[in-house]
Amino acid sequence: MKIHDRLRSAREGVQGDRGSYAVETAILAPVMISLLLLMVGFGRVTEADGAVDSAARAAARAASLERDAGSAQNAARAAAERSLLGEGITCTVSSIEIDTGGFSLDLGVDAVVTARVACTANLSDIGLPGLPGAKTLTASWSSPIDTYRGRS
Template sequence: MTATSSAGGWRGRLREDRGSEAITTAIVAPLLLMLLCTAIAGGRIVTSGSKVDAAAEDAARAASISRTHAGAESEASAAAARSLNDQGIRCASTSTSIDASGLAVPLGQVGTVTVTISCTVPLSDLLLPGMPGSKTMTSTFTSVVDAYRSREG
């Protein structure tokens, strides 16, 4: 009799647990969805940062090849925009700052051109509570100007 009553008690407990899977799913599913969205946001931030780094490198190289200060600014801005567009990054706002003072050094001396790019990456489309609407990524790159290349600036 003891075995029967304990087995009946076990079956009774199983019947009392019906619906607990639905409750567990209702609690766990939103948490897993938020974790997934957070991972996607983190991935977007990391890849956007590396793309902004590459754009800064391209812009600095384009500016260092230029012969004039005005040409360096226009070439750097165009190269940065082209690089960001080619990589598929969509910035809510972009700014490019160029220090082309290295083009003014005399021939035979090495100068540098430094470009800083800031890109505001939107994150609001992920719809995560507590997640900021955007993240500003900034990158700076310095490129060497050829010491024996003619320049006007």
């Protein structure tokens, strides 16, 4: 086989692949975009989960520093809301529950305050078919009440 014949067959092989890049792009582009959107959704859920956990921790700690159940409830709610706002998380529905039963125990008895925070993170703006429109994330955290500090 002469060199001239080899070059001709090589050119014909290249011309037979015409348009294959367009077909590959048309097939792979939606897959790549879907993967990117899935990563954005996963990142958003992970960030919101960390923020809810941080809010529960802040609420429990703020409640444990108070001397009575009423002020502990107020301080915990305010701390959880500040924590969520500070993290930049906007919950469509949120609930903050504080268990202040430890304040009714006698002085010298180990007691804790438990905070439960639930937040529904919005995912509907991502626009990926099959992805839920919202995800509810919950976290619970306990903090000890000073055993020998006066309680009301």
